Amino acid sequence: MSMSSMRRIVVVLLPTQDAAEQHSLLNAAAAMSSDHHCPLDIVALRGGTQVDVTPAPDLPAHATWWDVVHDGLVQLSTDSLAELAAQALAAAQLAPTMPRLVLLPPGPDGIEVAALLAWRMDGAALGQCMKLEIDGAAVIGHRAGHGGRIMLTLRTQQAQCFATLRAETRPERSALCIAPDRHALALSGTLPEACDVTSIEQTDALPSLEGAKLIVSGGRGMQGDEGFGLLRDIAQRLNGALGGSLPTVDAGWIPVARQIGQSGKFVSPRIYLAVGISGTLQHLAGISSETTIIAVNKDPDAPIFSVAEAGAVGDWREILPALLDRLESTAAEPA
Amino acid sequence: MNILVLLCGIADPKLPLPRDINALALDSLRAAHPLLSPFDEAALELALKLRDADPTVHITAVVPVSSTTDPLLRTVASLRLDQTFGLDIQHIPSWNSLGVAHACAAAVSTLDPLPSLVLIGREFGDCDDGTTTACIAQALGMAYSKLVFSIAIENVHIHAVRQNGARQERVRLPLPAVASVTNDARSKLRHPLLKNVMVAKKMTFKMIDLSEPIPGNVQLTALAAAPVRTRATTCRMLPGNAQMQANVLAELLLAHGSAR
Numbered sequence: 001m002s003m004s005s006m007r008r009i010v011v012v013l014l015p016t017q018d019a020a021e022q023h024s025l026l027n028a029a030a031a032m033s034s035d036h037h038c039p040l041d042i043v044a045l046r047g048g049t050q051v052d053v054t055p056a057p058d059l060p061a062h063a064t065w066w067d068v069v070h071d072g073l074v075q076l077s078t079d080s081l082a083e084l085a086a087q088a089l090a091a092a093q094l095a096p097t098m099p100r101l102v103l104l105p106p107g108p109d110g111i112e113v114a115a116l117l118a119w120r121m122d123g124a125a126l127g128q129c130m131k132l133e134i135d136g137a138a139v140i141g142h143r144a145g146h147g148g149r150i151m152l153t154l155r156t157q158q159a160q161c162f163a164t165l166r167a168e169t170r171p172e173r174s175a176l177c178i179a180p181d182r183h184a185l186a187l188s189g190t191l192p193e194a195c196d197v198t199s200i201e202q203t204d205a206l207p208s209l210e211g212a213k214l215i216v217s218g219g220r221g222m223q224g225d226e227g228f229g230l231l232r233d234i235a236q237r238l239n240g241a242l243g244g245s246l247p248t249v250d251a252g253w254i255p256v257a258r259q260i261g262q263s264g265k266f267v268s269p270r271i272y273l274a275v276g277i278s279g280t281l282q283h284l285a286g287i288s289s290e291t292t293i294i295a296v297n298k299d300p301d302a303p304i305f306s307v308a309e310a311g312a313v314g315d316w317r318e319i320l321p322a323l324l325d326r327l328e329s330t331a332a333e334p335a
Numbered sequence: 336m337n338i339l340v341l342l343c344g345i346a347d348p349k350l351p352l353p354r355d356i357n358a359l360a361l362d363s364l365r366a367a368h369p370l371l372s373p374f375d376e377a378a379l380e381l382a383l384k385l386r387d388a389d390p391t392v393h394i395t396a397v398v399p400v401s402s403t404t405d406p407l408l409r410t411v412a413s414l415r416l417d418q419t420f421g422l423d424i425q426h427i428p429s430w431n432s433l434g435v436a437h438a439c440a441a442a443v444s445t446l447d448p449l450p451s452l453v454l455i456g457r458e459f460g461d462c463d464d465g466t467t468t469a470c471i472a473q474a475l476g477m478a479y480s481k482l483v484f485s486i487a488i489e490n491v492h493i494h495a496v497r498q499n500g501a502r503q504e505r506v507r508l509p510l511p512a513v514a515s516v517t518n519d520a521r522s523k524l525r526h527p528l529l530k531n532v533m534v535a536k537k538m539t540f541k542m543i544d545l546s547e548p549i550p551g552n553v554q555l556t557a558l559a560a561a562p563v564r565t566r567a568t569t570c571r572m573l574p575g576n577a578q579m580q581a582n583v584l585a586e587l588l589l590a591h592g593s594a595r
């Protein structure tokens with residue numbers, strides 16, 4: 001491959017990012033780097049007050065890891081992170097001697113930082129991609145549109161190219177993993193002024209969706225708070241997290257932080273119990289293809305049953321109280 | 336106080352996609368069967384709530400449409416806004432987020448007076464994932480917050496309540512500002528009054544025309560229906576009455592799923 005068609009792959013890790021997503025992004029970037037013989041840099045942004053250094057995992061490709069520290073990074077706002085990422089990308093050590101593909105973690109923060117960087121650096125913004133390819137001097141991104149109903153294939157030759165990547169590819173078992181070369185990169189450029197932010201006390205004590213092994217999720221078919229109360233009890237009994245579809249957020253039965261789907265959270269638990277959820281593409285787009293779905297729905301023709309491993313056709317009003325009783329009596333049984 | 340709401344609209348997601356999926360067919364679907372997305376609705380409702388709180392608030396809406404007869408203009412105007420404009424950005428493909436952001440920012444700069452607060456749904460249309468809204472704020476050079484549920488105006492600042500990861504927080508931003516608004520129980524769009532629907536039916540709308548060239552550095556090379564997610568084996572349907580189904584469900588959940 002000639003140098004002119006080579007691209008440096010740069011992964012920007014945000015301090016606000018979930019560890020599992022970080023891991024799959026790094027593995028996907030390493031796979032691209034070894035397939036296309038592209039150099040791989042990892043830029044891990046860290047605030048001055050953040051003491052714990054991100055552990056650098058072994059990767060199936062040679063990589064250079066930059067621990068970027070800025071004493072002034074107190075507030076982890078996206079405009080500060082975008083500014084710090086821009087400073088890192090302009091640093092001599094990472095100078096753009098060749099075209100770059102800059103990857104950010106999926107989710108609202110990653111999308112925003114990628115967009116801001118593309119805007120400032122006159123780059124191309126490929127958006128939230130599910131797959132990325134390098135084809136000579138071009139980058140090809142595949143992403144969803146129309147609520148997950150269509151796939152767009154976008155191509156750009158722009159020297160600076162920005163995307164977020166939600167990759168479900170796992171590294172091959174046989175791949176030899178090596179530790180990246182690790183360096184510190186201290187930056188001191190001006191950051192945007194911090195704005196006045198105060199946290200609102202959390203009333204929702206259930207575990208968050210991130211990293212949950214089991215998710216109990218409800219849809220419009222739950223018809224109100226009463227049904228969600230039962231789902232909450234079942235989730236608690238199983239040490240699981242509670243989620244829901246977009247209409248349940250709009251109805252006020254769960255907070256938007258628990259919305260799963262194309263425009264909500266992407267989750268990858270072992271088990272996803274979907275109750276009163278029809279199974280639209282917009283909702284399924286938020287569930288990993290590796291997750292086992294178990295569905296409860298009164299409509300035997302609901303599309304959720306075509307993606308579920310097991311299903312119960314019936315009214316949740318009858319099935320959920322019986323399920324909760326059974327879970328409680330099983331827990332009470334002597335081991 | 337002048338508030339601008341930028342509303343993109345989507346093609347009704349309940350309708351089947353055209354058999355031959357191409358950009359033109361998708362644009363036609365949007366033009367013939369437009370709806371406000373849940374995020375457009377949230378942005379519009381937030382503007383209306385701010386006007387409820389202060390009747391001196393003026394609301395202008397700008398809606399990207401291909402013609403002044405687009406039904407979305409009437410839908411929006413029926414909520415008794417002060418002004419509703421169409422914005423012709425047909426020449427900018429919807430996946431060119433930076434181009435759409437340039438155009439929206441250019442359209443805002445034609446407004447007189449300029450808005451102090453710009454509200455946009457967290458996704459702008461059928462092909463956006465949040466990139467466009469962030470870039471519109473950047474293009475306008477205004478303070479910005481994403482995932483906002485509610486806003487209170489205080490002189491030259493706003494206090495916005497927003498989602499940040501798993502937690503909610505209150506942020507104070509100087510005006511002028513841009514907020515991307517998320518769906519929430521608090522921002523479910525109200526129904527228009529019948530008399531305002533009738534008034535909107537008779538309205539004529541103006542288009543904002545943009546003459547300046549719009550940058551575009553991304554090309555669409557293929558469009559296809561998303562692959563349908565299927566399973567190799569059929570779903571195991573649990574037999575029996577609710578109690579029997581519940582017993583097997585409990586077994587399955589405890590065997591595979593328990594987070595302990």
Ligand SMILES: Cc1cc2nc3c(=O)[nH]c(=O)nc-3n(C[C@H](O)[C@H](O)[C@H](O)COP(=O)(O)OP(=O)(O)OC[C@H]3O[C@@H](n4cnc5c(N)ncnc54)[C@H](O)[C@@H]3O)c2cc1C
Binds near residue numbers: 244260283302
């Ligand atoms: C721009 C955009 C973005 C979107 N993003 C998302 C997203 O991120 N996430 C998302 O979920 N949606 C999203 N949607 C909404 C999506 O299109 C669907 O409206 C939504 O997924 C449907 O949710 P649901 O399955 O809960 O409701 P419905 O489709 O109404 O299904 C309800 C189900 O409950 C069943 N039911 C009813 N009563 C009972 C009972 N007593 N017992 C058992 N079952 C019962 C019914 O048979 C039915 O199958 C988005 C839409 C748009 C336009």
